Structure formats: C-alpha cells, structure tokens
Amino acid sequence: MxxxxxxxxxxxxxxxxxxxxxxTSTVSRALRGMPDVNPDxxxxxxxxxxxxxxxxxxxxxxxxxxxxxxxxxxxxxxxxYFYSKAIxxxxxxxxxxxxxxxxxxxxxxxxxxxxxxxxxxxxRVDGFIASITRETENYDHYTQxxxxxxxxxxxNRICDLEVPKVVVDDYGxxxxxxxxxxxxxxxxxxxxxxxxxxxxxxxxxxxxxxxxKDHKMKIYENLVVYSDFSIExxxxxGRELLQKSVKPDAVFAVCDTAAYGAMHVxxxxxxxxxxxxxxxxxxxxxxxxLTEPSLTTISQPIFKIGKTAAEMFIQMMNxxxxxxxxxxxLSTELIIRNxxxx
Amino acid sequence: MxxxxxxxxxxxxxxxxxxxxxxTSTVSRALRGMPDVNPDxxxxxxxxxxxxxxxxxxxxxxxxxxxxxxxxxxxxxxxxYFYSKAIxxxxxxxxxxxxxxxxxxxxxxxxxxxxxxxxxxxxRVDGFIASITRETENYDHYTQxxxxxxxxxxxNRICDLEVPKVVVDDYGxxxxxxxxxxxxxxxxxxxxxxxxxxxxxxxxxxxxxxxxKDHKMKIYENLVVYSDFSIExxxxxGRELLQKSVKPDAVFAVCDTAAYGAMHVxxxxxxxxxxxxxxxxxxxxxxxxLTEPSLTTISQPIFKIGKTAAEMFIQMMNxxxxxxxxxxxLSTELIIRNxxxx
DNA sequence: TTGTAAGCGTTATCAT
DNA sequence: ATGATAACGCTTACAA
Numbered sequence: 242m243x244x245x246x247x248x249x250x251x252x253x254x255x256x257x258x259x260x261x262x263x264x265t266s267t268v269s270r271a272l273r274g275m276p277d278v279n280p281d282x283x284x285x286x287x288x289x290x291x292x293x294x295x296x297x298x299x300x301x302x303x304x305x306x307x308x309x310x311x312x313x314x315x316x317x318x319x320x321x322y323f324y325s326k327a328i329x330x331x332x333x334x335x336x337x338x339x340x341x342x343x344x345x346x347x348x349x350x351x352x353x354x355x356x357x358x359x360x361x362x363x364x365r366v367d368g369f370i371a372s373i374t375r376e377t378e379n380y381d382h383y384t385q386x387x388x389x390x391x392x393x394x395x396x397n398r399i400c401d402l403e404v405p406k407v408v409v410d411d412y413g414x415x416x417x418x419x420x421x422x423x424x425x426x427x428x429x430x431x432x433x434x435x436x437x438x439x440x441x442x443x444x445x446x447x448x449x450x451x452x453x454k455d456h457k458m459k460i461y462e463n464l465v466v467y468s469d470f471s472i473e474x475x476x477x478x479g480r481e482l483l484q485k486s487v488k489p490d491a492v493f494a495v496c497d498t499a500a501y502g503a504m505h506v507x508x509x510x511x512x513x514x515x516x517x518x519x520x521x522x523x524x525x526x527x528x529x530x531l532t533e534p535s536l537t538t539i540s541q542p543i544f545k546i547g548k549t550a551a552e553m554f555i556q557m558m559n560x561x562x563x564x565x566x567x568x569x570x571l572s573t574e575l576i577i578r579n580x581x582x583x
Numbered sequence: 584m585x586x587x588x589x590x591x592x593x594x595x596x597x598x599x600x601x602x603x604x605x606x607t608s609t610v611s612r613a614l615r616g617m618p619d620v621n622p623d624x625x626x627x628x629x630x631x632x633x634x635x636x637x638x639x640x641x642x643x644x645x646x647x648x649x650x651x652x653x654x655x656x657x658x659x660x661x662x663x664y665f666y667s668k669a670i671x672x673x674x675x676x677x678x679x680x681x682x683x684x685x686x687x688x689x690x691x692x693x694x695x696x697x698x699x700x701x702x703x704x705x706x707r708v709d710g711f712i713a714s715i716t717r718e719t720e721n722y723d724h725y726t727q728x729x730x731x732x733x734x735x736x737x738x739n740r741i742c743d744l745e746v747p748k749v750v751v752d753d754y755g756x757x758x759x760x761x762x763x764x765x766x767x768x769x770x771x772x773x774x775x776x777x778x779x780x781x782x783x784x785x786x787x788x789x790x791x792x793x794x795x796k797d798h799k800m801k802i803y804e805n806l807v808v809y810s811d812f813s814i815e816x817x818x819x820x821g822r823e824l825l826q827k828s829v830k831p832d833a834v835f836a837v838c839d840t841a842a843y844g845a846m847h848v849x850x851x852x853x854x855x856x857x858x859x860x861x862x863x864x865x866x867x868x869x870x871x872x873l874t875e876p877s878l879t880t881i882s883q884p885i886f887k888i889g890k891t892a893a894e895m896f897i898q899m900m901n902x903x904x905x906x907x908x909x910x911x912x913l914s915t916e917l918i919i920r921n922x923x924x925x
Numbered sequence: 926t927t928g929t930a931a932g933c934g935t936t937a938t939c940a941t
Numbered sequence: 942a943t944g945a946t947a948a949c950g951c952t953t954a955c956a957a
Contacts, residue, residue, distance in 0.1 A: 253933095264944045303949090309642060319668070
C-alpha cells in the first residue's frame with residue numbers, strides 16, 4: 242500500500258521531504274528547477290513527485306505570492322452566442338499563460354454586476370475582463386478597481402475609463418451594412434438600435450446615420466427604433482416599424498438576434514424578404530446562415546476579441562504600472578446573404 | 584488619508600486587530616458571530632471592518648479549511664445553448680450556497696477532458712459537475728476521482744459510474760416525439776441519431792425504436808443515420824437521407840441543431856415541410872420557435888438540470904460518505920409547432 | 926471573554 | 942548545496 246492510496250489527502254512537499262529525509266526548501270527548489278541544487282537530489286525529488294503524483298497546491302502558492310493567477314470575467318449572459326464564444330478565446334489564452342478564469346454573468350443587472358465584482362474580489366482574482374451591462378451608467382465600481390491598482394480590461398461593451406479595451410469597429414461595420422442597403426437600391430432604411438447608453442450601440446447608430454448622410458439618403462427619424470438585443474424585442478421593433486406612416490424597405494439591426502425577431506414578424510405579416518424589405522444584422526451568429534432567407538450580416542472576430550482581451554490582460558499583469566492602456570479595434574466584414582439579394 | 588487609501592493591499596484581520604488593540608482571534612470570532620465574545624468588542628470589530636471595507640481572504644480560508652468552496656464544471660462546449668444554460672442553473676445554486684464555479688470546456692476532446700480535470704484539481708476544486716465528451720469511452724479519470732473521495736455529479740452526458748446523475752427522460756422524450764410523428768400519419772420515419780456511445784443517444788434511439796414497434800410501424804434500418812449534434816452534420820445526415828431508396832416522410836432528430844441542418848437541406852432540395860417531410864427536434868432551443876417552419880421539439884428543463892446537479896453536489900458535500908448516489912430523471916415536454924402541423 | 930500558538934502548503938531570506 | 946525560519950491570512954484548540 243503506497244502513501245497515496247493510504248490517505249485521501251493530496252501529496253505535499255512535506256511528504257516528499259520526509260520520505261527523502263531532506264528539507265522542504267530543498268524539495269521546493271528542486272521542483273522549481275532552481276540552480277544550486279544537487280543533480281542527484283533534484284532527480285530523486287522529481288522521481289518521487291512523479292511517483293506520488295504530486296500536484297502543487299495552488300491555494301498555498303496564491304497565499305504566499307499574493308496573486309491567484311485567476312482572471313475574473315464578467316459578462317452579461319452565458320447564453321448569448323457572442324459572450325460564450327468570447328469566453329472560449331479568453332480561456333484559451335489564459336490557460337496557455339497559466340491563468341484560470343472565473344466567469345460571472347450579470348443578467349444585464351447593475352446590482353448583480355457590483356455583486357459579481359465583490360464575489361470575485363473575495364476570491365482574490367488578479368483582475369478583471371469585463372463587458373458592462375446595458376443598464377450600467379455609473380462606473381464607480383470599476384473606477385475603484387483602477388484606483389486600487391487592480392487590472393481591468395473591457396471588451397465589446399466598454400465605457401469611458403482609462404483602461405485597455407477591445408472592440409470591433411462598430412461604426413465602420415454599421416457604415417458598411419448601411420451602404421450595402423443603399424447600394425442595392427433601398428431608400429427608406431430603418432434601424433433597430435440597441436440600448437442608447439452603450440457606446441457600441443451609439444457607434445452603430447452613428448455609422449448608420451453617417452452612411453445615410455454621405456449618400457444623400459433621406460433619414461426618417463422615426464424609423465430608428467430601440468431594442469434590447471433580444472429576439473423578443475426584435476419582434477416588437479418589427480411590429481413597431483410596420484405601423485409607421487413611412488413603410489421601410491430595409492432594416493439594419495444592431496445584432497442578429499434582433500434581426501431574427503424582426504424578420505419573423507415581417508414574414509408572418511406576409512412581407513417578402515428581401516423583395517419587400519431587406520435586412521442586415523450584426524455579429525454573424527452560426528444560425529444566420531440557416532435562417533429563411535439567410536441573413537446578411539456584419540461578422541465580428543469574436544474568438545479573437547476574447548483572445549485579444551486576455552492577451553492585453555496578461556501583458557498588463559506583466560508590465561504592471563508601466564503598461565499604457567491601449568484600445569484595440571478589430572475589423573469586421575460584410576457577409577452578403579439572401580436577406581439582401583434582390 | 585485612511586488606511587485603505589494608503590496601501591493598495593486588502594485589509595486583513597490583522598489590521599483590524601492592531602487598530603483595535605486586540606488579538607486576531609478575537610477579531611476572527613467577532614466577525615464570524617461566534618458566541619462568547621463581548622458585545623462591545625463585536626460591535627467595534629464589525630464597525631471597523633465595515634469602515635475599512637474588509638473582505639475575508641478566501642484563499643487563506645481555503646488553505647486552512649482544506650476546501651475552496653469551488654466547483655469544477657466540465658462541459659463539452661461553452662457555445663452550445665444547452666450547456667451555457669445549464670451553467671446558469673449551476674451557478675445560481677452554487678452562489679447561493681457560497682460556492683464558486685470554475686468552468687472548462689473539453690471541445691469534445693478526450694485528452695482535453697483529462698487535462699481539464701488536472702487543471703481544476705491543482706486549483707483544488709472541491710469536486711466536479713461534468714458532462715463527458717462524445718469521445719470518452721474510458722472513465723479512469725473519473726474513477727480516480729471517486730476513489731480519492733472527490734465529489735462528482737454527472738449531468739446530461741453520463742456514464743456508468745456510481746455517482747449522482749441528472750438526466751432528462753431521454754427515452755420517454757424520444758418515444759413521445761416518435762409517437763407524435765406516427766399520430767400525424769407519417770409512415771417512413773427516419774432518425775438522425777447522435778454519437779452511439781453516449782447513453783443519451785442510445786436512449787433516444789431506443790425510445791424511437793420502441794415507439795415504432797409498439798405502434799406496429801415498419802422500421803427502415805437504413806433510415807437511422809448518425810450525426811455529431813452539429814448543424815453541419817445535420818446537413819450531412821439530411822443529404823444522406825435523401826439518397827436512400829426509401830424516401831422518409833418524417834425525421835426525428837436527436838437535437839434541434841441537427842434538425843436545423845437537415846431542415847435546411849430539405850428546403851433547399853425543394854421539399855415542403857411538413858407536407859413532404861415532417862421534422863421533430865430535441866431540446867427546444869430559443870430559435871426553434873423562429874425557424875421556417877417553426878420546429879416541433881422536445882423541451883428539456885435545462886436550467887433545472889443545472890440547478891439540480893448543483894443541488895446534488897452540495898448535498899453530497901454536506902453529507903459526505905453518508906450520501907447515497909441517486910439518479911434524478913427530469914421529464915420532458917412535446918412542443919408541437921409547424922414542422923409537424925400538416 | 927480574550928489571548929497565544931500552532932497549523933494549512935508554499936516560498937523566500939538567511940544562515941550554515 | 943542545504944536547512945531553519947518566518948511569512949502569507951486565517952481558524953482553532955488550549956490557556957489564561
């Protein structure tokens with residue numbers, strides 16, 4: 242019966258030391274491959290560690306090093322494709338760099354956002370990668386992090402703070418989408434916007450408006466309606482638009498899900514897409530290829546957004562105070578599908 | 584300038600003790616609301632703690648208590664609706680019980696599954712809630728956990744181990760789905776199955792076959808084709824089915840995503856759904872309501888699955904060796920939509 | 926009611 | 942090249 246089968250407990254550096262009749266410091270040094278340790282000792286330690294299936298106790302390490310190598314990630318929702326995909330990117334980079342992630346969702350609730358930060362803080366995460374809720378208008382909880390010198394990277398849903406950020410070119414994407422609708426001959430173009438105090442939404446709205454202006458299109462102010470990104474609110478917006486005095490012949494939606502909702506309403510009212518009304522979304526979710534008709538959209542490099550955010554986080558950790566916040570803007574691509582192929 | 588603004592470091596029990604001129608043990612006791620501590624002292628401690636914004640250091644607590652109050656969660660993929668929703672349920676219960684979760688995805692890769700367990704183990708998670716990959720055929724890594732007395736709860740994708748499990752009534756759901764197709768008059772019913780060594784898939788297949796037998800339907804063996812759950816493989820299966828000598832007039836798919844793929848292929852080949860071919864899926868993803876036609880499906884209480892798994896985990900943690908593994912089978916519901924409304 | 930001291934698993938600073 | 946020892950922040954006997 243070996244040591245490990247005898248007791249349930251994980252093997253520690255002490256066990257190895259005792260078994261080898263040496264001190265824990267020597268074992269520690271050997272394990273970490275430090276110089277100034279006898280090759281024979283080193284080998285013996287490694288062999289025994291292997292044999293006993295020794296796993297360093299990260300909890301103890303965290304306590305002494307005063308850092309947990311854990312990144313707190315705050316997102317609005319797990320079930321939104323964008324965020325689940327972004328997490329993939331974050332985790333890939335994090336694990337490669339020896340970091341773990343701990344993810345909390347806010348459910349778009351400001352209070353929950355604050356609570357999540359607190360929860361993660363008491364777990365002593367080394368810092369945060371976050372996307373703010375659509376409700377958040379007060380950034381004190383984030384400002385406090387900055388003041389306390391706790392690394393913070395914002396992605397996608399950012400706000401006006403002196404921290405590294407990763408976003409896509411929301412303005413440019415929206416501009417491209419709108420121009421595309423103009424190019425195919427639409428004249429009464431509507432926009433299903435998102436929550437107004439998110440930069441992301443304002444930028445997409447600006448891109449829409451500027452594209453319209455630049456191409457001398459008449460802007461119908463009441464053809465801009467507001468959604469909360471969800472399918473349901475997309476449906477609501479679709480219904481709203483159909484009741485306007487000016488009937489739109491195209492819609493640019495702030496995201497694919499809102500577009501799905503609107504599209505569904507249009508079809509159920511007997512409208513032909515794109516003949517009667519063309520639609521463009523934003524994000525390029527996997528299903529956008531399969532909707533009927535398939536959805537023209539702006540694709541975002543979501544995985545890369547996550548990766549970039551994590552890379553910036555780790556750089557920030559490594560460089561400490563020297564690190565100068567930078568905003569990385571990734572580019573988007575117009576994917577033309579049947580919802581705009583007249 | 585107060586203590587906390589002076590130094591970046593988090594306030595500790597020592598700081599409070601020093602400031603109050605008492606010992607750390609008293610502070611600790613006061614903070615935890617233990618009896619036998621002078622009400623005045625207790626109040627002073629609480630007030631100062633509040634004022635200094637003291638947050639207990641969970642890392643230190645974990646070290647002394649030899650448990651981290653963290654659950655390792657292993658899922659095939661973040662971006663699959665089912666798992667992201669299940670995580671919501673898990674996290675809700677976990678947070679309420681003072682637990683944190685640390686989620687890793689396997690990407691359906693067996694080696695990654697093993698690696699994830701290792702990673703989480705070195706973080707000293709208290710146990711695991713897991714769904715195995717579709718590749719996993721060897722369960723040694725899980726058996727080792729059990730032997731070491733580390734709590735494990737399996738959900739959805741389970742295997743034959745003596746641990747608590749949460750599943751839906753896969754057999755019954757499949758039976759209901761198939762019977763529905765029979766009821767509406769289909770006679771050549773195909774099944775898009777999933778990876779054969781997942782119980783979940785075998786049970787759905789059995790449910791399908793039994794429903795057919797019980798209703799004296801002719802079973803066309805080569806109308807059972809295998810997918811890997813993805814949209815793409817659903818498309819592949821759809822194409823396959825159309826090439827069979829016997830043309831199916833209905834399909835029961837192992838999951839909604841595979842159904843989406845098949846549906847897309849059928850439509851692109853000019854088939855009318857459900858007139859030419861009816862379709863039923865499994866899971867009831869949010870989008871299944873919006874597909875064209877909307878998808879009849881078996882809805883699963885995903886959030887509840889997650890919650891139940893977490894509840895069982897916590898019960899297991901609390902009861903320790905006394906806990907007797909139990910398998911909770913949640914029921915499903917047939918949601919009839921247009922893909923089967925002839 | 927409160928304080929002292931040991932311990933959780935590790936690293937780091939001195940000695941030796 | 943190696944060993945003691947203190948420290949990380951907290952809990953917990955045991956003393957007082």
